[in-house]
Amino acid sequence: MKSAVENLNPTRVRLTVEVPFEELKPSLDAAYKKINQQVSVPGFRKGKIPARVIDQRFGRGAVLEEAVNDALPKFYTDAVNEGELNPLGQPEVDITELKDGELLAFTAEVDIRPSVEIPDYSGIEVTVDAVEVSDEEVDKAVEQLRERFASTTPVERAAAEGDVVTLDLEAKVDGEVLEDGVASGVSYTIGSGELLDGIDEAVTGLEAGGTATFTSELKGGSAQGKEAEVKVDVTAVASRELPELDDDFAQLASEFDTLEELRADSRKRLEQSKQYDQATQAQEKVLDALLELVEVPIPEKLLEDEVKTRKHNLEHHQLGQMGLDLEGYLKIQDKTAEEFDAELKEQAEKGIKTQFVLDELVNKEKLSVGQEELTEHLMRRAQSSGMSPDQFAQAVVEGGQVPMLVGEVSRGKALAVVVEAATVKDSNGEVVDLDDEDETAETVEAASADSGSDAAEGGKAEPAEEKPAEEKNEA
Numbered sequence: 001m002k003s004a005v006e007n008l009n010p011t012r013v014r015l016t017v018e019v020p021f022e023e024l025k026p027s028l029d030a031a032y033k034k035i036n037q038q039v040s041v042p043g044f045r046k047g048k049i050p051a052r053v054i055d056q057r058f059g060r061g062a063v064l065e066e067a068v069n070d071a072l073p074k075f076y077t078d079a080v081n082e083g084e085l086n087p088l089g090q091p092e093v094d095i096t097e098l099k100d101g102e103l104l105a106f107t108a109e110v111d112i113r114p115s116v117e118i119p120d121y122s123g124i125e126v127t128v129d130a131v132e133v134s135d136e137e138v139d140k141a142v143e144q145l146r147e148r149f150a151s152t153t154p155v156e157r158a159a160a161e162g163d164v165v166t167l168d169l170e171a172k173v174d175g176e177v178l179e180d181g182v183a184s185g186v187s188y189t190i191g192s193g194e195l196l197d198g199i200d201e202a203v204t205g206l207e208a209g210g211t212a213t214f215t216s217e218l219k220g221g222s223a224q225g226k227e228a229e230v231k232v233d234v235t236a237v238a239s240r241e242l243p244e245l246d247d248d249f250a251q252l253a254s255e256f257d258t259l260e261e262l263r264a265d266s267r268k269r270l271e272q273s274k275q276y277d278q279a280t281q282a283q284e285k286v287l288d289a290l291l292e293l294v295e296v297p298i299p300e301k302l303l304e305d306e307v308k309t310r311k312h313n314l315e316h317h318q319l320g321q322m323g324l325d326l327e328g329y330l331k332i333q334d335k336t337a338e339e340f341d342a343e344l345k346e347q348a349e350k351g352i353k354t355q356f357v358l359d360e361l362v363n364k365e366k367l368s369v370g371q372e373e374l375t376e377h378l379m380r381r382a383q384s385s386g387m388s389p390d391q392f393a394q395a396v397v398e399g400g401q402v403p404m405l406v407g408e409v410s411r412g413k414a415l416a417v418v419v420e421a422a423t424v425k426d427s428n429g430e431v432v433d434l435d436d437e438d439e440t441a442e443t444v445e446a447a448s449a450d451s452g453s454d455a456a457e458g459g460k461a462e463p464a465e466e467k468p469a470e471e472k473n474e475a
Contacts, residue, residue: 003079
């Protein structure tokens, strides 16, 4: 077999392959054997029909077509390996010549992973928010805990702000009650803003047994975004009492003996949360700075497929779970379809570029992923997916997604190398010490594949979209 590579652009090549006919013999024998098992000829036992009879009865062209289509994947893979290429996605194959007994020739156009030069990144410097916790933030955290330990007492009076009311709701659009617009026994704290706009005004002043009607724009469901006439019946009113902020409350709500100890623990937790946010912010900024240093050509077909995948996942998975369609989502986001498409394309470009750059760093730094690292990452992914580790691991293996997880971990390690070399300061000018590859892996995952497509992983080295041999060339 002979092969040659022609660079069409920095991200696409054309392979020209010539195969001596004798190299087709294994596939030709397999084709005769396959046809033998599928057809019957009077006078011959099934599976024992001579090749010459098959040629006479069914045509040599049918056999050649079967043999060529069977052999193409191997010849294409051999040509890819010989050219030391990293293909992305499936190739477009065209059989240019097929001479029985002499030669098979074909071309294959395919996108390839571009060559990426990683510059010196040690000079990267970014600024992040300082970790500062105010007394007001501690007060708010303690108050939220206090809210969780509030008690309610039924009262026989008109409902007021802060009371907990039990409601029956019925929503109509254009005079018709919605199938998903009826709810009973809904518990609601007046003033919390957790239900429909206008409900606070409607129920304030009503006693148990009272009814009111108001108009509100629905926030979800089958009529999301539409104006609805909502009828609300108050079935019960209860006053809400908060515990006193003292040592007794600290003992009730926590493992601490005093309110001061509880407040100190709240401050510590807030600091830890801000440190995590600070680390994530640093990693995102370092990644952005690294990407600005590197020129990476993006394959057009790969970008197109990635945009389609992200849009599909958003429409049919994420928004579906929220009871929204794309039109409703754009309305909430206050974006036009054109603005959304442009933003999606920008995100896809960044995701692909991130994968290319960090994968090159993995190779340059000779980074590897150990079993323990992979297991830890799998556990985190399982937790975020809502599945048990065993269920998630089984789904990953059955879906052939282990290489994708390995890629996420290795890219996280690559970004950690860059973060370690960079200078990170907070808004007070203090140098920040970062040392958490787990967080780095999550940052990479979010940047490179927040829709989960992982397009830049590359495709299998198998021909696709080729026409049967005899449609392209007469044998």
